[in-house]
Amino acid sequence: MTVIVRDFRTEDAEDAEGFSRIRRLAVPYILSTPESVLHDVTHAHPDAHVRPLVAEEDGEIVGTAQTGIVYDSPEPGQGYLNVYVHPAHRGRGAGSLLTRTAEEYLAEVSATKLFAWVLDEPANRAFAERRGYRASRSAHFLRLDLANGSLPPRREPPAGVELRTGTDFADDPRPLFALDAETLADEPSDIAHEFTDYEAWLRETWHHPLLSHELTSVAVVDGRPAAFSAARTDGGTTYGTMMTGTARAHRGRGLAMLAKNDSLHRARAAGFTEAFTGNDSGNEPMLAINKRFGYEICATEVQHVRELG
Known part of the structure; x- marks a missing residue:
């Protein structure tokens, strides 16, 4: 059995299907479809140097790697690689070959530090450590049985607050971009972000095929978005x-929970039966909110870092 690594082919529908299939098998907590894979690749910012890779074993796609540069960080040279291999094909060299190929490419595009998310399992962590990666922060995947779980009851927004959906901003989503950029800057992370490119946000986020404008909920104060919960769906029954x-000026008022509860109730009414989300393990406020909704941790991943040269 021979394993090879090659570039992902955007013109090949089987590549998109295979890439998405491996992602769903390896990390079923992250929504992925062939359409979303193609969108991520074809709409990536040029400065991101995105280069997806696939591993084939006897002509079958058995592994994938997401590689690129974190172009919106004030610190240059930060690259990422996330490698996933079909559970039934591990231990045959696909992961090693994907990692080596990704590292060589990232070095060529001037990466000096590499970040990789690794599922918190002994074999996966040992794989990363043998290749010179050190463990850093961790994050949890959380699952909610949306069909049978007991959500907090819906409540009327407090005085001066209005609940809207993403579709209400279809003509001008820039206020949501500003809120998204502000909250992203405050997310716990090893990588700082300065997201200022509105056009890139439109391509990569607002027009993403998984984003549901209808199920995205926005709490509005004085005509401006103050908190939001952005929803994704996979075209089936899974919601993420x-x-x-919440904007800094409006934190501590329960607006994030208000928006998320509204979105979850509407998702359940629309027939979605399973919900996923993810939180940094140090993000205690959001973990507490999700616990109130009934989410339970279903997996943990650990970010690993390696310095180059």
Whole structure:
């Protein structure tokens, strides 16, 4: 059995299907479809140097790697690689070959530090450590049985607050961009972000095929978005929260929970039966909110870092 690594082919529908299939098998807590894979690749910012890779074993796609540069960080040279291998094909060299190929490419595009998320399992962590990666912060995947769980009851927004959906901003989503950029800057992370490119946000986020404008909920104060919960769906019965956050000036008022509860109730009414989200393990406020909704931790991943040269 021979394993090879090659570039992902955007013109090949089987590549998109295979890439998405591996992602779903390896990390079923992250929504992925062939359409979303193609969108991520074809709409990536040029400065991100995105280069997806696939590993083939006897002509079958058995592994994938997401590689690129964190272009919106004030610190240059920060690259990322996230490698996933089909559970039934591990231990045959696909992961090692994907990692080596990704590292060589990232060095060529001037990466000096590499970040990789690794599922918190002994074999995965040992794989990363043998290749010179050191463990850093961790994050949890959380799951909610949306069909049978007991959500907090819906409540009327407090005086001066109005609940809207993402579709209400279809003509001008820039206020949501500003809120998204502000909350992203405050997210616990090893990588700082300065997200200022509105056009890139439109391509990569607002027009993403998984984003549900209808199920995204926004708490508005004085005509401006103050908190939001951005929803993604996979075209089936799975719902995911991409981001929930509140503008700094409005924190401590329960607006994030208000928006997320509204979105979850509407998702359940629309027939979605399973919900996923993710939180940094140090993000105690958001973890507490999700616990109140009934989310339970279903997996943990650990970010690993390696310095180059």
